[in-house]
Amino acid sequence: xxxxxxxxxxxxxxxxxxxxxxxxxxxxxxxxxxxxxxxxxxxxxxxxxxxxxxxxxxxxxxxxxxxxxxxxxxxxxxxxxxxxxxxxxxxxxxxxxxxxxxxxxxxx
Amino acid sequence: xxxxxxxxxxxxxxxxxxxxxxxxxxxxxxxxxxxxxxxxxxxxxxxxxxxxxxxxxxxxxxxxxxxxxxxxxxxxxxxxxxxxxxxxxxxxxxxxxxxxxxxxxxxxxxxxxxxxxxxxxxxxxxxxxxxxxxxxxxxxxxxxxxxxxxxxxxxxxxxxxxxxxxxxxxxxxxxxxxxxxxxxxxxxxxxxxxxxxxxxxxxxxxxxxxxxxxxxxxxxxxxxxxxxxxxxxxxxxxxxxxxxxxxxxxxxxxxxxxxxxxxxxxxxxxxxxxxxxxxxxxxxxxxxxxxxxxxxxxxxxxxxxxxxxxxxxxxxxxxxxxxxxxxxxxxxxxxxxxxxxxxxxxxxxxxxxxxxxxxxxxxxxxxxxxxxxxxxxxxxxxxxxxxxxxxxxxxxxxxxxxxxxxxxxxxxxxxxxxxxxxxxxxxxxxxxxxxxxxxxxxxxxxxxxxxxxxxxxxxxxxxxxxxxxxxxxxxxxxxxxxxxxxxxxxxxxxxxxxxxxxxxxxxxxxxxxxxxxxxxxxxxxxxxxxxxxxxxxxxxxxxxxxxxxxxxxxxxxxxxxxxxxxxxxxxxxxxxxxxxxxxxxxxxxxxxxxxxxxxxxxxxxxxxxxxxxxxxxxxxxxxxxxxxxxxxxxxxxxxxxxxxxxxxxxxxxxxxxxxxxxxxxxxxxxxxxxxxxxxxxxxxxxxxxxxxxxxxxxxxxxxxxxxxxxxxxxxxxxxxxxxxxxxxxxxxxxxxxxxxxxxxxxxxxxxxxxxxxxxxxxxxxxxxxxxxxxxxxxxxxxxxxxxxxxxxxxxxxxxxxxxxxxxx
Ligand code: SRM
Ligand SMILES: Cc1cc2nc3c(=O)[nH]c(=O)nc-3n(C[C@H](O)[C@H](O)[C@H](O)COP(=O)(O)OP(=O)(O)OC[C@H]3O[C@@H](n4cnc5c(N)ncnc54)[C@H](O)[C@@H]3O)c2cc1C
Ligand code: SF4
Ligand code: FES
Numbered sequence: 001x002x003x004x005x006x007x008x009x010x011x012x013x014x015x016x017x018x019x020x021x022x023x024x025x026x027x028x029x030x031x032x033x034x035x036x037x038x039x040x041x042x043x044x045x046x047x048x049x050x051x052x053x054x055x056x057x058x059x060x061x062x063x064x065x066x067x068x069x070x071x072x073x074x075x076x077x078x079x080x081x082x083x084x085x086x087x088x089x090x091x092x093x094x095x096x097x098x099x100x101x102x103x104x105x106x107x108x
Numbered sequence: 109x110x111x112x113x114x115x116x117x118x119x120x121x122x123x124x125x126x127x128x129x130x131x132x133x134x135x136x137x138x139x140x141x142x143x144x145x146x147x148x149x150x151x152x153x154x155x156x157x158x159x160x161x162x163x164x165x166x167x168x169x170x171x172x173x174x175x176x177x178x179x180x181x182x183x184x185x186x187x188x189x190x191x192x193x194x195x196x197x198x199x200x201x202x203x204x205x206x207x208x209x210x211x212x213x214x215x216x217x218x219x220x221x222x223x224x225x226x227x228x229x230x231x232x233x234x235x236x237x238x239x240x241x242x243x244x245x246x247x248x249x250x251x252x253x254x255x256x257x258x259x260x261x262x263x264x265x266x267x268x269x270x271x272x273x274x275x276x277x278x279x280x281x282x283x284x285x286x287x288x289x290x291x292x293x294x295x296x297x298x299x300x301x302x303x304x305x306x307x308x309x310x311x312x313x314x315x316x317x318x319x320x321x322x323x324x325x326x327x328x329x330x331x332x333x334x335x336x337x338x339x340x341x342x343x344x345x346x347x348x349x350x351x352x353x354x355x356x357x358x359x360x361x362x363x364x365x366x367x368x369x370x371x372x373x374x375x376x377x378x379x380x381x382x383x384x385x386x387x388x389x390x391x392x393x394x395x396x397x398x399x400x401x402x403x404x405x406x407x408x409x410x411x412x413x414x415x416x417x418x419x420x421x422x423x424x425x426x427x428x429x430x431x432x433x434x435x436x437x438x439x440x441x442x443x444x445x446x447x448x449x450x451x452x453x454x455x456x457x458x459x460x461x462x463x464x465x466x467x468x469x470x471x472x473x474x475x476x477x478x479x480x481x482x483x484x485x486x487x488x489x490x491x492x493x494x495x496x497x498x499x500x501x502x503x504x505x506x507x508x509x510x511x512x513x514x515x516x517x518x519x520x521x522x523x524x525x526x527x528x529x530x531x532x533x534x535x536x537x538x539x540x541x542x543x544x545x546x547x548x549x550x551x552x553x554x555x556x557x558x559x560x561x562x563x564x565x566x567x568x569x570x571x572x573x574x575x576x577x578x579x580x581x582x583x584x585x586x587x588x589x590x591x592x593x594x595x596x597x598x599x600x601x602x603x604x605x606x607x608x609x610x611x612x613x614x615x616x617x618x619x620x621x622x623x624x625x626x627x628x629x630x631x632x633x634x635x636x637x638x639x640x641x642x643x644x645x646x647x648x649x650x651x652x653x654x655x656x657x658x659x660x661x662x663x664x665x666x667x668x669x670x671x672x673x674x675x676x677x678x679x680x681x682x683x684x685x686x687x688x689x690x691x692x693x694x695x696x697x698x699x700x701x702x703x704x705x706x707x708x709x710x711x712x713x714x715x716x717x718x719x720x721x722x723x724x725x726x727x728x729x730x731x732x733x734x735x736x737x738x739x740x741x742x743x744x745x746x747x748x749x750x751x752x753x754x755x756x757x758x759x760x761x762x763x764x765x766x767x768x769x770x771x772x773x774x775x776x777x778x779x780x781x782x783x784x785x786x787x788x789x790x791x792x793x794x795x796x797x798x799x800x801x802x803x804x805x806x807x808x809x810x811x812x813x814x815x816x817x818x819x820x821x822x823x824x825x826x827x828x829x830x831x832x833x834x835x836x837x838x839x840x841x842x843x844x845x846x847x848x849x850x851x852x853x854x855x856x857x858x859x860x861x862x863x864x865x866x867x868x869x870x871x872x873x874x875x876x877x878x879x880x881x882x883x884x885x886x887x888x889x890x891x892x893x894x895x896x897x898x899x900x901x902x903x904x905x906x907x908x909x910x911x912x913x914x915x916x
Contacts, residue, residue: 008891014626022892050899057604059600071638
């Protein structure tokens with residue numbers, strides 16, 4: 001089930017960079033990649049426990065879009081949420097879309 | 109199913125259990141200590157902050173050690189052992205790995221509280237507890253372990269004495285000349301050495317109060333540590349009627365079997381070939397041989413290399429091969445505290461052994477040549493130390509801890525296409541124990557000619573230096589252009605910041621300008637250092653560490669108003685911790701208004717130029733070191749580089765600013781300045797090398813300009829200047845040729861680049877505050893600007909905040 005919440009203007013997101021949205025008590029990391037695609041994951045870095053993933057460097061590994069934790073550099077897939085250095089660790093991923101210029105995510 | 113029972117759980121038992129993995133039978137270990145086997149070689153690091161867990165070896169699968177179980181008797185007829193709790197355990201094969209115990213000479217008072225030995229984690233806990241109320245400590249025994257214990261007492265803040273029976277320290281590793289040089293080092297560290305002295309008695313009523321030497325001299329102390337040699341723990345074997353040596357040790361044959369064929373003995377308790385081995389390397393080999401025999405093999409132990417290389421109290425001491433010979437060649441530098449001696453055969457053709465104090469370079473290069481033709485003239489070998497890099501013969505042993513030869517390493521490199529030392533360690537075990545052979549492994553790797561990949565990451569097949577050339581020559585200005593024309597994919601956390609740094613070094617643009625912003629890691633992105641709870645720290649620049657009272661007050665007020673944790677850093681400036689991203693611009697607004705600018709503590713860039721007060725105030729100063737430090741910090745501030753850059757200027761040779769631990773350090777002389785380069789504190793400390801001496805200020809600055817720019821152009825990503833110099837072909841001489849004698853014709857270019865940097869400098873924080881677009885990013889939540897991150901919270905400790913609630 002999806003329950004879309006509008007969080008910001010698409011233009012507020014910078015290409016190849018993340019930002020964080022607060023939905024209730026949930027922190028969601030939003031990413032806009034170079035080709036304009038959007039991804040949403042949990043903001044909590046499971047290794048350090050800090051809420052910082054939206055501030056990591058965005059890139060690709062073998063073509064898959066990724067973010068590297070700014071704390072200790074573990075790399076996560078933006079598509080599956082799996083840590084590519086340690087596949088047993090997975091961060092939550094959330095549905096995200098653009099609707100009339102606004103970015104919407106669903107945390108349900 | 110064979111039931112193997114092992115008595116003792118030290119390093120030897122551990123290696124045995126590892127070597128028995130997959131063996132068809134059971135392995136039971138009975139250990140007296142309350143914890144599984146740990147790395148006793150690294151024991152002292154426990155006092156320096158390592159935990160017992162850090163030192164403990166992983167217990168191999170399928171083995172369950174019974175801890176706190178002392179074996180009290182062996183019934184050879186019934187093939188059982190009894191432990192102190194009364195339990196009886198049956199064996200088919202018994203392995204004694206009981207190690208040794210420190211020898212405590214039978215002197216009056218030796219059992220008083222305050223007397224210790226230095227062997228287990230519990231011993232160290234007891235010494236640390238006693239040191240709390242003590243002021244002075246004595247180590248009885250000036251050998252390898254005694255000096256290690258002395259270093260530990262010194263580290264615990266005690267006035268430390270070493271009492272050694274022989275006329276000089278470490279008599280088993282060095283000769284008299286080496287002993288004299290070693291003593292000089294030890295005394296300079298503030299320890300008192302009593303050589304050629306025994307112990308008459310330990311004084312004290314119900315606690316140690318001191319030690320009396322045979323000549324009547326009294327040394328007051330509250331702690332005495334005995335480290336006067338080891339005695340094999342052969343008491344169980346003796347009681348069971350096994351053969352033991354006259355001076356102790358369980359007699360074993362080449363297969364590590366005792367006089368009872370179902371009982372083996374390995375490690376420090378075993379007397380193999382008439383000798384007790386007190387080093388872990390041979391103990392490991394014995395364990396492997398016993399394991400092989402238990403599996404039905406025919407391995408044998410025929411003696412071992414007793415070479416040692418260690419760093420005691422910061423002094424390198426090494427000994428290899430024989431300690432005497434027909435001919436010897438000695439190099440002695442009493443001022444620098446270096447002593448090196450080689451023993452060679454009477455026709456001077458074969459290397460027999462050597463002793464090094466203060467500089468162990470010959471150990472690394474020459475140890476594998478023991479018993480082989482000398483690879484050069486003895487004098488040259490000693491003077492240049494590492495001057496020779498010939499190919500090692502295949503049978504030369506490179507790792508003595510794990511008995512691995514050059515041939516084995518080479519074969520592993522070729523057969524498995526290894527490209528790094530980590531791979532060699534995993535395949536051969538070489539380098540995994542004391543680590544002293546790692547430089548040798550690296551050399552074999554490089555000499556093997558394997559293509560050690562220089563590619564930065566999967567996106568660029570070029571090294572950082574090559575990318576720098578590409579960016580410069582082709583005039584590339586953006587990451588997108590570079591990756592589209594010269595790379596693949598979209599980059600990552602390795603290549604993006606590296607390219608951002610190259611663009612910044614060459615073009616001086618703001619690190620948050622346009623597309624650059626997306627390349628930066630979080631520190632550069634928020635112009636602050638991330639902390640463990642996701643907050644940031646703020647470090648304003650304080651050039652040379654000099655600051656007016658008014659500016660100090662501003663820092664205090666800002667810290668107070670924003671509730672920041674405040675600390676004086678090791679870089680002579682002040683760090684304010686615990687700021688949330690949305691607070692950073694507000695904090696910097698206040699700091700910039702008061703005349704501060706970014707300290708680049710977050711960037712791979714110039715950090716600080718530390719200084720001493722110099723000739724202005726100090727009665728010894730010969731030049732104005734503070735003024736020069738401020739000038740240098742101002743000149744190079746903001747220069748982005750492959751790794752951070754640090755500097756210092758001292759006003760005289762006393763070196764209060766510690767310039768020789770810096771990437772570039774300057775020390776004043778009567779006639780000008782000496783410039784030292786490529787020093788490092790940190791993980792692998794290195795003293796900086798003298799590049800030019802007695803130069804005037806203009807020459808000094810021109811030389812530093814070129815040095816820095818040459819480094820920025822040619823170093824690898826995250827390679828500090830020290831590692832860069834060590835990898836530079838031709839080393840210091842080549843560097844001097846390039847930046848002083850312009851051997852590559854580069855200097856004019858380097859000069860232009862530095863001038864462009866100096867002229868183009870602006871304060872990143874001021875520029876950020878002036879640009880609403882850049883400021884927009886400083887918010888915790890894009891949908892709720894101004895709302896603080898609820899995951900961040902603090903507690904109070906010593907009247908300041910500290911982060912709480914972050915799990916790790
Ligand atoms: C704050 C400070 C400790 C203090 O409380 O005194 C400090 C703190 C950090 N140091 Fe340091 N170092 C500090 C002085 C030093 C010094 C002493 C000095 O500069 O004289 C050294 C040894 C000298 C040297 O670099 O050669 C030092 C060697 C390191 C290293 C090891 C570098 C190496 O080459 O091995 C690292 C790790 C790295 O850079 O990769 C490091 C990294 C760090 C980082 C950046 C770790 C991190 O990524 O979070 C710390 C964060 C600083 C912050 O959040 O503001 N810090 N660090 C000091 C800041 C000095 C300043 O004013 O800029
Ligand atoms: C401070 C220090 C520094 C050192 N530095 C170095 C170095 O730099 N290089 C180097 O090569 N070597 C060094 N050594 C020596 C190295 O630690 C030893 O060679 C190694 O520990 C020997 O291993 P082992 O298993 O034979 O004996 P041990 O480590 O002594 O282990 C034997 C174990 O058996 C247990 N035990 C004994 N009797 C019984 C019994 N009856 N029942 C049950 N358990 C029993 C003991 O409690 C102990 O845990 C150092 C030693 C010390 C103390
Ligand atoms: S280095 Fe020399 S001039 Fe500077 S404070 Fe120390 S003694 Fe004085
Ligand atoms: S010589 Fe000790 S690990 Fe190789």
